[in-house]
Amino acid sequence: MLSPELLYALRNLPLAAKQAAEGFLAGAHASRRHGAGMEFSQYRPYQPGDDLRRLDWRLAARSDRYYLRESEVDTSLTVNLLLDASASMNHRDDNGLSKLDYAKLMLAALAYLAQKQGDAVGLSVLSPRGLQHLPARDDTRQLPRLYYTLEATEATGTFPEATTLAPLIARRQRALTVCVSDLYEADGEINRLLARLRAVSGDVLLLHLAAGNELNFSYKGPITFRDLETGQTLQVDADQQRPAYQQHLQQWLRDTAQQARQQGLDYHLLSTAEPLDGAMREFLRRRQAMG
Template sequence: MLDPKVLMTIKDLPLVAKTVIDGFMNGYNKSTVKGPGLEFSQYRSYQPGDDLRWLDWRMFARSDRYYIRESEIETSISVRFLVDASASMNHDDGGVKKIDYARFLTASLAYLANLQGDAIALNVFQDGGLFSLPSRLDPQHLQRLYYNLQQIEPAGTFTKPIHYKELFAGNGRKELLIFITDMYQNGGEIVKLLDTLAALKHEVIVFHLMGQNELDFDFKGYSTLEDLETGQTIPISPQAKKQYQETLEQHIAGLRMALLGKHIVYKMLSTAQPLDEVLREFLVQRNKGF
């Protein structure tokens, strides 16, 4: 398992991505992780009339049976990564910030998408601004994505950009939108953005990042908490833990149901979770159609 704290010691983001994907691939035949949109391939037995171009000759050599690689029949798509870079993404849990985890997750998924032949794009949301790296498929573009991920410095609040519709309307090409955020919002800005993205008929997946200390209400030694975006402080006490966790559980359940109603896939992640474990669970679920 790849502990995020261990990954923090690796300064080179491309190396982080390769390390995570190599760890994820461990125990899997690489040919079974091949297909558009970060999906596992599925093999089925050859049937008369099938296109012989999709026969997997290596599988035949191993098993003496004919198999078709179903997912390779599909065309590649564009995988667009949307990263929340508001100030709350600076939340730290044991030396791992949410924005660092977002960087690692985005870099790893981009590496895998590029490996599979999918075009990749990056958008960074920060204080009303929107940085955009267009969708392309080439190794140099992957390096550009790494570079821009590394430059992110969270600041300000999450504000829905003015000109985002033109960007996400696209040119009619199918896109997979992967939004990595802590879902911290003052006036429903993130939910409103997701409403629009869902209406544009793209497939949308939301990774909701939370620190394990947030999930466990583990703030030993602190009597107050400060909002990283507004500067507002609130007192805390051990007695508030039960009510806090009940409220949080209801909040997460509400988010999941609201996004499910918009046909948006929701997955909450702790920044303490090993990245290869996250990828394995995510791609296995994706192969099953969630």
């Protein structure tokens, strides 16, 4: 797996997504089931109504017969990707990547994987400026739309109000919802949204994104921290505060994971210092469980 720093250094989100996803798939274990999935398994004759994108045109040119490539997953799904674009996502790790940078790479790779599976994939950017929503589609132009939206996204302000996010829960639809957030909230607003999404969509994969320097508290000596959403500052001696910080952080992470799982969310903590394979592995695992 390429490191997130190297993927980001490509300065090309479509290429980075493909490199990350294909690299992951190259090392993935093959499934035992057949369908429109990620690993080629066998051919079967074309039948009226089949998806022409799965037709093997080279074989048709050689044999004058039409066959479809069957592969490892037998169902297509609707996948809705959600990105928290509040200002706390601008926090930067020691590797130079912000949480938002990492989240863009991650969601682009997941979108690539979803389309590779034959899924309809959509994207919602959650920002105080308003909800930016791309409805789920499975056509060939969806990935460029999604990449363009991700590339243009900036993290600003606080997590949007419930009225802004109301369209996300306006109708009940069976889907796999993948939410990427650092879960920085003032009064449980992210938690309430995810609970409602769980009620209307059925399956929510929560990818809790934290920076490596947050998890390890790699700061040293006197330092001033500034809250990216409120602007408040705090001066501390990092070496003195490290033990207490680590203790409080671990307790908060345990409580956060427990609360999410009690609500029926599929919760996973990810670090911006680690490769993207953890997110892709959890996505495919959750997807297979839904099939």
